[in-house]
Amino acid sequence: MKHFIKQGLLFLFLGVLIFSFINDRYRHSHGFRNSMDIEKYDAVPDHIEIANVGSSHGTNSFVYDDLPLLGYNFAYASQNFHYDLLVLQQFEEHFAPGAILIVPVSYPSFGTTDMSRQDYIYYQFLRPGLIDHFCLEDYLKYKLFPVLTAEEKLIWLIYDEEEREPEWDSIDYNMHMDDMEEVAQKKAQDFKNVGFGDTRSILDLRELLTYIDNQGWEAMLVTTPVTWQLNQHFSASFREEFETLISGLAEEYDVSYYDYSQDERFETQMQWFRNADHLNTKGRAYFSEIFFRESLTCQEGARDGR
Secondary structure (H helix, E strand, C coil): CHHHHHHHHHHHHHHHHHHHHHHHHHHCCHHHHHHHCCHHHHCCCCCEEEEECCCHHHHCCCCCCCCCCCEEECCCCCCCHHHHHHHHHHCHHHEEEEEEEEEECCHHHHHCCCCHHHHHHHCCCCCHHHCCCCCHHHHHHHHHCHHHHCHHHHHHHCCCCCCCCCHHHCCCCCCCHHHHHHHHHHHHHHHHHHCCCCHHHHHHHHHHHHHHHHCCCEEEEEECCCCHHHHCCCCHHHHHHHHHHHHHHHHHCCCEEEECCCCHHHHCCHHHECCCCCECHHHHHHHHHHHHHHHHHHHHHHHHCC
């Protein structure tokens, strides 16, 4: 009997050892890391002086390489204001006193409230207490033992992908004009269907701005450039409703608001865009140069006047 128990324990130990090895190999494969696109959260620097949150409009609009300040891009595709807040709470100790926080606001910002479809991504780097509707089973599957959800992706253990740059660092192409118009029309209709009446999103933005202020940081609201193909589908009343909402919040929270959505330096310059409302890599660099020059000069002037 003891012999069988010992054999059973030995096989159990070997099984656990093999599973742990396979799971670890999978977690560290380029394929898995590429699919999560979360490498940047492994190397968040200390003493950050300027940073942005946001969705894909944040990831594709800000680069800090040429600034004398230490900057960081915390944006993630489809990230809403609530998860912007959670990400900042996760990394708040990495910020310098008086840091500047850029909060992108765009037409679709007020329609992204349900993050359940990508909660699994945040299990990778947020502490459990910050994750909405935390589930131990999901934590085990997505954080500790992701190999359990690998299925056909187990092939990465044998034929791994090449390590690649984050998507927003490697997009230099320009969409064909015919495709641009088609995409712009569809996106515009989607944005108009969402509108700005989502109370939850507005409350989340208020909570985010309150948190930034309580931390002693300085917020800036920014609407990033889009193409004329997209702008042509919005009525003056639609744009005015958005402008009134954001300007009102900026005044209420005493923060600056910069609107580049109809800026002529970008709107008609297709070489800067990857599609109707996202800059490409070159456009991102060009916009960052202009935005930081204009906004930081204004910020300095405002501080000197206080």
